[in-house]
Structure formats: structure tokens, C-alpha cells
Amino acid sequence: MLIKSHCEKCKAAQQSPEYEKVTPRNNSKWSFEVQLEGEGTYECSATGLVFEVSEQALVRYSVLSWSESSEFLEDSWRPAGSINDVDVVNKDSSVLKFIHFPHSLCLTEPEHELSFSVLLVKGGYANIESTVDVTASHVKWRLSSLSPVGPIIPSHQHVKHHGVVLVYKEQDHQEQFCFHVFLASNHESEIQAIEEQVLSSGKKLIKIYKSAGGCRLEEKYYQLKSEPEGKIIPSVCVVNPFNLLCMYIILQ
Incomplete structure (x- = not known):
């Protein structure tokens, strides 16, 4: 499960709600799948990923290496959490409404508020998309496509x-x-x-x-x-x- 921060400053920041924990099936190293039994919000106990679904769904996902997508970051962006390849098995991707990506950044340390985005890689190209919300432990993104995706921040921002x-x-x-x-x-x-x-x-x-x-x-x-x-x-x-x-x- 996600290791909660002991940072006193972040305890005062917006905390992520407690979602129903689900234990995934480990298909191979860093590859998982989990059966979500109905509409709701679920947190993976192995990766910290949070899935919001509109109905029952089997979600399959892998934790990837940022080195494979580093060319899309160039000098302007840097990772703010893990990059993941997510799929919904035998159903339309629209049943997966939001994904919350865990991050380890201290939100209260910078002089200015951190600006999160999401890198979406598909077919050799990449899009940078906006996030919906940020808490002390997660970055929330509205699903637009099932592709390798992960949170990023501008490289000029100083972070801890x-x-x-x-x-x-x-x-x-x-x-x-x-x-x-x-x-x-x-x-x-x-x-x-x-x-x-x-x-x-x-x-x-x-x-x-x-x-x-x-x-x-x-x-x-x-x-x-x-x-x-x-x-x-x-x-x-x-x-x-x-x-x-x-x-x-x-x-x-």
C-alpha cells in the first residue's frame, strides 16, 4: 500500500480520501490485474494506483520505466510519479472514469504551487493533458485514452x-x-x-x-x-x- 507521509507540513495539506483497498493478481513482475466488483473508487494495495469505475470491470495494468518515454519529456518536463500502462479487459474504456496516480512530492515546500500535468504516450506520439485534482499523495486524471500514462511537472520547478x-x-x-x-x-x-x-x-x-x-x-x-x-x-x-x-x- 501507499506509505503515508510523516511530513508535518503535508499533514495540513489536502489529504487523499481512504478508498476501498483491493489486492491485485500479480501476472508477472510489475504487471497486475484486479477485478473491481461494481461502481466505486478502489486503491491498488501493490502500486497505490486508484481507479474510479462506473460498473464492474477487470483492469489490467503494468508499471513501466520512464526511460522508455524519456524522449517525450525533453528538457521541459520531469516525472512526478510512476508511468503505467492501463487497460480494461473485454469492456469499453469509458467504464474507467478517473485514475489517481501516487506521487511523492512535498506540496508545501515550493514557494509557488506545483503545477502537475499528465504525459500520455500513444502510437509513437505523446500528449500532455491537464489534471483534475492534486492531493498530498495523488494526482487525479480524467481518462481520455488507454495508453502508457504518468504524472509530470515542469522541470524548472524545484521540488523535494x-x-x-x-x-x-x-x-x-x-x-x-x-x-x-x-x-x-x-x-x-x-x-x-x-x-x-x-x-x-x-x-x-x-x-x-x-x-x-x-x-x-x-x-x-x-x-x-x-x-x-x-x-x-x-x-x-x-x-x-x-x-x-x-x-x-x-x-x-
Whole structure:
């Protein structure tokens, strides 16, 4: 499910209503389908996507990579959430009225109100469409076509992202401790991607549980420090909140 922000400023901003949670069927990695039983508004527990439908519908959707659509963003736009390919199975697309895309942006940080749009990619071309509403966690869009679609903001806007820090501990046979530290936006899809990466690494990693809380990520340089002193690899990293970052701390 969507990880709610702990940002005190955003708690005062317009919050998204609580919708009926639905658990999708996972067809393959980042490909899902969910049976919506009737007219209403439903939130996917795996991706945070919200669907408003006028009747019963089977919705099939995939989380895509922005790299495949980066040519349409040029220098004027940047992603503000995930891009998704959505389809309604064996019914007219009009039964799906609205899609709410989760985002991780802090709405109260900029000096000026953030301006969201939606990029719609179809047949090798792209359209930029207006949004209907924006809350502290979602961008609402009125469906016009079933194509790869995702929220964007103008690239000149300075933004901060709500993020999370995930820490895993690895111990080798020489009694050395290595801590894997990940930064990601506070959405379950990115957190799940990190967990899958950890599981597929073949290493015995133990998750370190911390008290609930979050951080705000800027697209800048980050440096990690440890106490007691350890060797940090890499020593300095550039962080883009839409990419997964891992740092390592080796303590002897």
C-alpha cells in the first residue's frame, strides 16, 4: 500500500480520501490485474494506483520505466510519479472514469504551487493533458485514452520528495559487518523493488527496523557518515529519487 507521509507540513495539506483497498493478481513482475466488483473508487494495495469505475470491470495494468518515454519529456518536463500502462479487459474504456496516480512530492515546500500535468504516450506520439485534482499523495486524471500514462511537472520547478531510508545488515565469515543503505521515495512499489533486489542478491541480509519516519530527498549530492567509523562505498553519491540508490558501510 501507499506509505503515508510523516511530513508535518503535508499533514495540513489536502489529504487523499481512504478508498476501498483491493489486492491485485500479480501476472508477472510489475504487471497486475484486479477485478473491481461494481461502481466505486478502489486503491491498488501493490502500486497505490486508484481507479474510479462506473460498473464492474477487470483492469489490467503494468508499471513501466520512464526511460522508455524519456524522449517525450525533453528538457521541459520531469516525472512526478510512476508511468503505467492501463487497460480494461473485454469492456469499453469509458467504464474507467478517473485514475489517481501516487506521487511523492512535498506540496508545501515550493514557494509557488506545483503545477502537475499528465504525459500520455500513444502510437509513437505523446500528449500532455491537464489534471483534475492534486492531493498530498495523488494526482487525479480524467481518462481520455488507454495508453502508457504518468504524472509530470515542469522541470524548472524545484521540488523535494518524501523518502525512506532502508538499512540491511550483512555479516561475513571474517566477522565484518556490512550495512546496505537504500534511499527511495516512500512508495511501496519502490520499496518492493529494493526488497526484490535484496532477495535476488544471494547474500544473507537482515533488515534493520527503525522507528517510523521519513525524510525529504532533493536531487543533489549525499554523503553518509557512520559511528563507529567505517569504510563507506561510494563515499559520495548523486541521488535521483526515481532511481534506487545503495550505499555500503563496512565496519570491522
